[in-house]
Every structure is written in C-alpha cells, then in structure tokens.
Amino acid sequence: MSHITPSRQQYLDVKAQYPDAIVLFRLGDFYETFDDDAQTAARELDLVLTSRPQGKNQRTPMAGVPYHAAESYIARLVAKGYKVALCEQMSETPINGLMPREVVRVFTAGTVIEPGMLDAARHNYLAAAIVDGDRVGLAYADITTGVFATTQFHGRRTLTEELARLHPAELLVPDSEHTLQEQARTVSHLPDWRFEEGNARQILLRHFGVASLDAFGCEQKSLATRAAGAILYYLQETQMGAVGQIQRLATYSVEGYMALDTATRANLELTESLGGERKGSLLGVLDKTVTAMGARLLRERVSRPLLDIAQLNNRFDQVQFFYDNALLRADLRATLKGLPDLERLTNRILSGKANPRDVENVKIALQAIPVIREQLAVSSEQFTSQQSPISNLQSLISTLDPCTEVADLINRAIPDDAPTNFNKMGVIRPGFSAELDGVMNSSANAREWVAGLEPRERERTGIASLKVGFNKVFGYYIEVTHANTPAVPADYIRKQTLTNAERYITPELKEYETLILNAEERILEIERRVFTEVCQQVAAYAPRLLQTAQAIAELDVAAGLAEAAANQGYSRPSLTNDNTLHVVNGRHPVVEQSLRLERFVPNDVHMTEKERIQIITGPNMSGKSTYLRQTALIVLMAQIGSFVPADEADVGLADRIFTRIGAHDELHAGRSTFMVEMVETAEILNHASHRSLLILDEIGRGTSTYDGLAIAWAIVEYLHNHPRLKPRTLFATHYHELVGLADLLPLVANYNVAVAEEGDKVLFLHHIVPGGADRSYGIHVAQLAGLPKDVVNRANELLHELEQHAPTTAVTPSRLSSGQQMALFPEASPLLEELAELDVNSMSPLEAINKLYEWKRRYVGG
Ligand code: ADP
Ligand code: MG
Numbered sequence: 001m002s003h004i005t006p007s008r009q010q011y012l013d014v015k016a017q018y019p020d021a022i023v024l025f026r027l028g029d030f031y032e033t034f035d036d037d038a039q040t041a042a043r044e045l046d047l048v049l050t051s052r053p054q055g056k057n058q059r060t061p062m063a064g065v066p067y068h069a070a071e072s073y074i075a076r077l078v079a080k081g082y083k084v085a086l087c088e089q090m091s092e093t094p095i096n097g098l099m100p101r102e103v104v105r106v107f108t109a110g111t112v113i114e115p116g117m118l119d120a121a122r123h124n125y126l127a128a129a130i131v132d133g134d135r136v137g138l139a140y141a142d143i144t145t146g147v148f149a150t151t152q153f154h155g156r157r158t159l160t161e162e163l164a165r166l167h168p169a170e171l172l173v174p175d176s177e178h179t180l181q182e183q184a185r186t187v188s189h190l191p192d193w194r195f196e197e198g199n200a201r202q203i204l205l206r207h208f209g210v211a212s213l214d215a216f217g218c219e220q221k222s223l224a225t226r227a228a229g230a231i232l233y234y235l236q237e238t239q240m241g242a243v244g245q246i247q248r249l250a251t252y253s254v255e256g257y258m259a260l261d262t263a264t265r266a267n268l269e270l271t272e273s274l275g276g277e278r279k280g281s282l283l284g285v286l287d288k289t290v291t292a293m294g295a296r297l298l299r300e301r302v303s304r305p306l307l308d309i310a311q312l313n314n315r316f317d318q319v320q321f322f323y324d325n326a327l328l329r330a331d332l333r334a335t336l337k338g339l340p341d342l343e344r345l346t347n348r349i350l351s352g353k354a355n356p357r358d359v360e361n362v363k364i365a366l367q368a369i370p371v372i373r374e375q376l377a378v379s380s381e382q383f384t385s386q387q388s389p390i391s392n393l394q395s396l397i398s399t400l401d402p403c404t405e406v407a408d409l410i411n412r413a414i415p416d417d418a419p420t421n422f423n424k425m426g427v428i429r430p431g432f433s434a435e436l437d438g439v440m441n442s443s444a445n446a447r448e449w450v451a452g453l454e455p456r457e458r459e460r461t462g463i464a465s466l467k468v469g470f471n472k473v474f475g476y477y478i479e480v481t482h483a484n485t486p487a488v489p490a491d492y493i494r495k496q497t498l499t500n501a502e503r504y505i506t507p508e509l510k511e512y513e514t515l516i517l518n519a520e521e522r523i524l525e526i527e528r529r530v531f532t533e534v535c536q537q538v539a540a541y542a543p544r545l546l547q548t549a550q551a552i553a554e555l556d557v558a559a560g561l562a563e564a565a566a567n568q569g570y571s572r573p574s575l576t577n578d579n580t581l582h583v584v585n586g587r588h589p590v591v592e593q594s595l596r597l598e599r600f601v602p603n604d605v606h607m608t609e610k611e612r613i614q615i616i617t618g619p620n621m622s623g624k625s626t627y628l629r630q631t632a633l634i635v636l637m638a639q640i641g642s643f644v645p646a647d648e649a650d651v652g653l654a655d656r657i658f659t660r661i662g663a664h665d666e667l668h669a670g671r672s673t674f675m676v677e678m679v680e681t682a683e684i685l686n687h688a689s690h691r692s693l694l695i696l697d698e699i700g701r702g703t704s705t706y707d708g709l710a711i712a713w714a715i716v717e718y719l720h721n722h723p724r725l726k727p728r729t730l731f732a733t734h735y736h737e738l739v740g741l742a743d744l745l746p747l748v749a750n751y752n753v754a755v756a757e758e759g760d761k762v763l764f765l766h767h768i769v770p771g772g773a774d775r776s777y778g779i780h781v782a783q784l785a786g787l788p789k790d791v792v793n794r795a796n797e798l799l800h801e802l803e804q805h806a807p808t809t810a811v812t813p814s815r816l817s818s819g820q821q822m823a824l825f826p827e828a829s830p831l832l833e834e835l836a837e838l839d840v841n842s843m844s845p846l847e848a849i850n851k852l853y854e855w856k857r858r859y860v861g862g
Helices: 008-018 033-043 067-079 156-166 197-208 222-238 263-268 284-285 291-305 307-326 326-335 342-350 356-385 391-400 404-413 433-451 453-459 482-488 506-538 543-567 624-640 675-689 703-721 734-746 778-784 789-805 831-836 845-860
Strands: 022-027 028-034 050-052 058-067 084-089 101-107 127-131 135-140 146-154 171-176 187-190 466-472 475-481 493-497 501-505 574-576 581-586 603-607 613-617 648-652 657-661 693-697 728-733 748-758 761-770
Touching: 008 022, 008 101, 022 033, 022 067, 022 101, 022 222, 022 613, 028 067, 033 058, 033 067, 058 067, 058 603, 067 084, 084 761, 127 156, 127 222, 135 156, 135 222, 146 222, 156 263, 171 222, 171 574, 187 222, 197 222, 197 263, 222 475, 222 703, 263 657, 284 291, 284 624, 291 342, 291 543, 307 326, 307 543, 307 574, 307 624, 326 356, 326 543, 342 506, 342 543, 342 789, 356 404, 356 475, 356 506, 356 543, 391 543, 404 506, 433 453, 433 506, 453 466, 453 475, 466 543, 466 624, 475 506, 482 501, 501 506, 506 543, 574 831, 581 624, 603 624, 603 761, 613 734, 624 648, 624 657, 624 693, 657 675, 675 703, 703 734, 734 748, 789 845, 831 845
Parallel strands: 022 084, 127 171, 171 187, 574 648, 613 728, 613 748, 657 693, 693 728
Antiparallel strands: 022 028, 028 058, 050 058, 084 101, 127 135, 135 146, 466 475, 475 501, 493 501, 581 603, 581 648, 748 761
16 A cells, blocks of 8 residues: 555545546546546547556556547547546645645536537436335436426336436436336436435525425425435536526426327337437427527427417417418528527526637527517517417517627627637627726737837847847847847846857846736636626526527427428317317328328328227238328327328327337347237226327237237227227227227227229228228239239239138127127138238248248148
C-alpha cells in the first residue's frame, strides 16, 4: 500500500464513490480512465490502451481522451448503456502537491442534457418503478423538458404497458428487484432505502419546498411517492444537486388513457415499424411538424390515445381550423419551421448549463411569437365570422407569450452569433455592463498604446529598424539590431540576446502589458458572471417561456395534422360513446403511402350492437391483415385527435385496442410461438371489455390444423358468449370452417375478400364483401408466386379430384352447445389435411413439384 502515489489514492477514492460508473479522471489536457474502466473504454471507444507505472514493477492500464473532445466520447459510452462520472480538476494549481479533483457530473442515459446526446424529436425519459406485491408505483421525468409525473396502479401488466409507451432511456429499480431487467434499454439499481416512503417523501418535500404532497396529488399515494422520490434523488445525484428545471410533479391515472399493450403497439407500428424505423410507422406518415417541440408532442399523443370525447373534440377543432385555412397554415408552418427548441433551451437555462448561443436562441424563438400571433389573429377573426369560434384555439393563442422583457434583455446582453463556449471573449454585448465596458476600455487603451509604441520609439530613438513584438515567455519586448545598440536609450532594460539583435523592455511597457493580460482574465471572469446573471433573470420567466413552448408545440401539432389530413385526404371523424364503429371508404394510412403503381382499395367497416364479431376469410395476400390493421389505426388516430384516412368515420370510443397476430410455427426464445400466441390471447380474454376493439389475425395458426381451428373456434365462442365481452372483433382466418360460426352465433357475421377470376387468372380486388370465402385460391397464389405452369395445372387437376372425393371444407357443426360433442370435423382425408397445412408461399418451385410427385406416388400410385 505504501507504494500508492497521492494522485493514485485520490483516484481510488473517487472510484470507490462511483463503483458502477466509468470514471473520467482529469489529468492536464486529458481525461484518463484506469484499471478495468480503461479496458472498457479502450474496447468501446477504440482508444489505445497504455499503462503507467504504479510503484515497483507495477503498472496500471490507462486509456485517455483529449479534454476538448470528451463530450462525444461520453455520448458514445452513454449510448452503450454505461454510466460516466466526470472528475474535474478544481483549481489551476496543486494544493500540498496534489491537484484538487471532484466529480462534477454523472452522465447516464436517462439524465443527459447535452443536445448531442439527445434526439430532438422525442423525450428522454428516466423512469423509476417499485413493485410491492400486486401494487406498482411508476414515475418518470425528463430533465431536458421538465416533465415529472408519477402514478400507481395494480398489476405488472400495466407497468409493462406504461413502459412500452414511455420507452425510457433508463429505468431505476431497487437493488432487490430483478424482474424488470428486460423493461428498458438501461436498468440502474438504487439501494432499496432510496425507495422507502419516508426518504422519498422527504426528498420531494424539500425539493419543492412544501409541507405536503397534496398539491401534487400523491399525498395519499405511497407507491407513486416512492417512485417519484427515487427519481428526484437520482437526478440530484447525477446533476450534483442542480435540478432547478423540475418545478412540478403531476400525479396521473392510467385509467384516463387508452391502454395499449406492448404487442399491440408493435403490431400497429405506432411510432416505429416492425423493422424498428420511424419510416413505415403511423408516426412516420402523420408527423408533418416543423419544430422539435411539436415533434415530441405528437409522438406523445400517438403513444397515448385518449378516452375523453370533449378533449378530443378540442383537438379536432384545432386541426379543422388549420385544415380549413390552408394559406394561414402554410404561413404559420413557415414561421415555425426550424424555430429553436424553446422548451429544452429554457430547461438548460434553469439547470445552469446553458451557453451563450442557447440564450441567443431563446431570443430568436421569442421574436417569432409576435409574428405567429399576428398570423393567427387575422384568421381567427375570419373564423369567428364563419360562426364557428374556436375558443380553445384562441385561449391557446393567448398563452403565446412574447415575453418582450426577456427578448429585450437578451438582445441587449448577448451579441448575435454568440459563441457556444466561454473560452473566448465576446459573450456579452458592449454597452450592457458598465464594469465590463470599463475593463474593456482600459484594455483597449493599453493595446492602442502598445500598437503605437513602434512608430513612437522609432522616432524617439532614430532607429528605423526598431520592432515591437510579443512572445509567450517574455511578453512584449522592443527589438533592436546589434548595429544599433549605441542608439538605445537609457530607460531600455536588456532582457534577451539573439544572434543579431537585443530585446529590451521598459517599465512603462511592462505596466501596459500587465494591464492587457489582467484585463483579458478579468473580462472573461466578468463576462461569465454577467452571463450567469442574465441567465438567472431569464430563468425567472421560465413558467411563461415553458407555457409558450407548449403552445408552440400544440399549434405545430395541429397545423401538422391538418397538413397531413389535407395532403393525404383524411377527414374528421366523429366520436360517440356507443359501442359501434362505422367507417366509409377507410384506408390504411401507411400501406396506401407505400403503393406505387396500384391504387389502394378503400373498404367500409360497420360494427353495430347486432354485429360485433366479423370473421374475415380470403386467400393469402388478398388484404385481410391490411383491412384489420387499418380499422384499428383509424380508431386509434381518432382517439389521438387526428383526422382519419376515410370518407366518413363514426367511432365509438374504444377503451383498449388489442391486436394479436398468429405466429408461424418457428421456435422463439425457448417457447414455441404458439405458446406465446396463446398467452397473449389469454391476456385479451381476461382484459378486454365490451368497449374494446379486438384485431385477431390468424390466431391459431401456430399449431396443427385441427388444434388451431378448435382454438380459434372456442375463442370466438367465448368472446361472443361472455357477458363482459362481446367486444368489437375482426377475426381474419384461413380456416374456412369458421364461417360456420355465423349460423350459430347471432352477433357473428362473415366477410371475405373479393376475388375476380378472369379465365384461369385470379385477381385480388382487396375489397371486403359480406359472406364467407368458399375456396382458398392457394394454387392461384402459387401461380402468382411463379410456380411453373405444369405444376399449377397439375395441382388444379389434383385439387379438382380431391374435391370430388372428400367432403367440402366449409363445414358447419350441426349443433353446438357446451357439453355436447360437436361434430366439427369431417372424416379427414390425409391428403386434404396435408394440403391444408401446406404453406405454398414459402415453398420453392422445386419443393412444390417434389411434393406433387410425392403425393402422386403415395395417393395415386406410380
Ligand atoms: P393477407 O393478410 O390477406 O395475406 P395483406 O393484408 O398482408 O394480405 O395484404 C397483402 C398485400 O396486398 C399488401 O402488402 C398490399 O400491398 C396489398 N393490399 C392489401 N390491401 C390492399 C388494398 N385495400 N388496396 C390495395 N392493395 C392492398
Ligand atoms: Mg395476413
């Protein structure tokens, strides 16, 4: 131990405080990592791993990054899920031989504020969850926008759903919690006692300076309090206490929103496609916003459909206004386009981490407000005259606060094109601070004096080659060649001898030099101080600035949704509390955009109290899945306040949308997908209500034909007969047998996808029509897929033969009641069964022809 140097010991002490972080330790112009951290950093950042001697025969691994490039390295580590503790030198000079060093910031995925580490178009949530038996507390915060919310509820399923909605960058859980590991990209553990109610309450009360949590609505909500307290603690710890931007806490209830489980979010491709991209998602086609604030708000809305008709009608009114006023919409969007992110900027100022450019950008945002107000004022009059006043839009406009005092202040204080750091002078505009101007003036005078020195001295001494220069070691000097030495005046003091010249100084020159050099330091110091004061003054307006940012976001979203509606032919839906759904000429918002040569074929949906469950049969690739999803998306779009891709839509509010997609029979994560499918289906049956919308696509596919058919049959029966259920259901299936259900269950109706046959060709019309499909057209699909003509012809022959010999595939059980054995399945023909199970789409032509030869051998002989 005696070999350990003081700075090594200092490092080890810091590391002991942050054992789970990579410690970046400032040494001169570098941040160094040591030991295991160095191994990790070298591997993750492609750094050279070196080592430094550490006592006798000992070397410690070391890897470093230059201090000025640290941010990008930190960003990469954080993106990979690491925590990074930044340990700075706290002074210019060592104290007792050791540089004082402290951790000034801990970077984690959920707590970063640097624009380079954030996606401008989405929130960056830090979440905390505490599970106590069946009860759950969940809180989340985004320190870049000041959002801080908490809730509590029963059941882990809801927790999973909320986390799927929030998509947190980081999730905090107690040390003893090991079941939530999969729920976020980064999971961080805190000691259990950080989640204890007493501690959590205390930290919240102290931060907000209140005596009870009543004002936040969580006084009586122990789990919500515990989760919120843990978040606040973690923010304080990582930001070294500077969390001024967290100014309020909202307690919310999960019941106020449409619940969407993880599978449904994924299947409907709400914010990203199944391939993981924004393109190809609902958000991708809806998002026409032009500001970061608007983009974030729209993403929130898409993730969180509402159940409140009045609130949704307000949103529709706003969209309608911009839909009807196309010119105004264009003007507004042009003004908003590229507007600085007032929300995040304000929060950076509140956190004390803003740079001069940030503050200038606040001004730029504010200067646009009067323009926006003027643009909107003109047309809202226009609108009122159309006898359709939009009071909520007007109140929105009235919250657009130009904060003239702030804009003026910034304008006076901060120059245009302000720098993004403090290393150079020029952060504060001349004329703003008398103190600063004073120092600037005397510095300028001194510089002027020095600048005039050379001609003055040449004249005084008569030495025409006399030069005034500057270097880092000696400062300012006067240089005279050896030949002129005799002419040097008496007040020159010799400082340095060169080969052919001497350098001198004078006491006066040194005085001015000190003035200049001190002035530079003082100017930097004063500028920093004045800048901080300006930030504090701006911060005092934070509530008004944030309210304005919110109004900008809402206007941007409304105008953007109107733009999407106008460009893409959407119309305003009407919402009701009935459990019905009527859509005329509905389309799939994403698929219709992706079609190039073909036209999208619109379809109606009519679900009434009398017709709750629709069985949709039709060949592969005919458009069943598209129809199901578009119906769910139309309902969902209506419930986020968007116009919908249909000519007309009357949407009875859905409390939940469930989608389940039957799996292929591959193995997945150790469980068969069929098992997954059944678990998910069980969940629906347990949680759906009469008000839900169910999208069941080929449920039962992941098992053998008869099992699958039996399960599908039983599910429909259950949905139909259970008193709590009878939800609006669209069930697409390739089991033609299911069409028999309609005869037995009054609320079930059959639909199929129309097919046109032209000669021996089949055309999929993508049109949904009443009635069950009578054949599967599997062979026609094979033809479309490019199977050789001989194979297709032979298959048709075989099929024809088979149909002669076997009973028809559409079988209706004669009687059906529980307890009674149902005669659902005919005497099976093994060939038919095999044919039914054949996935023609996935076969190569060679496989298909081999199959045919095999059958021929087996069943026909020869
Ligand atoms: P299924 O589920 O019946 O196998 P899909 O819904 O997956 O069929 O549709 C297959 C393809 O058909 C889609 O990718 C799309 O290109 C096209 N399609 C589906 N519905 C329509 C429609 N209404 N109009 C135009 N093309 C459609
Ligand atoms: Mg399908």
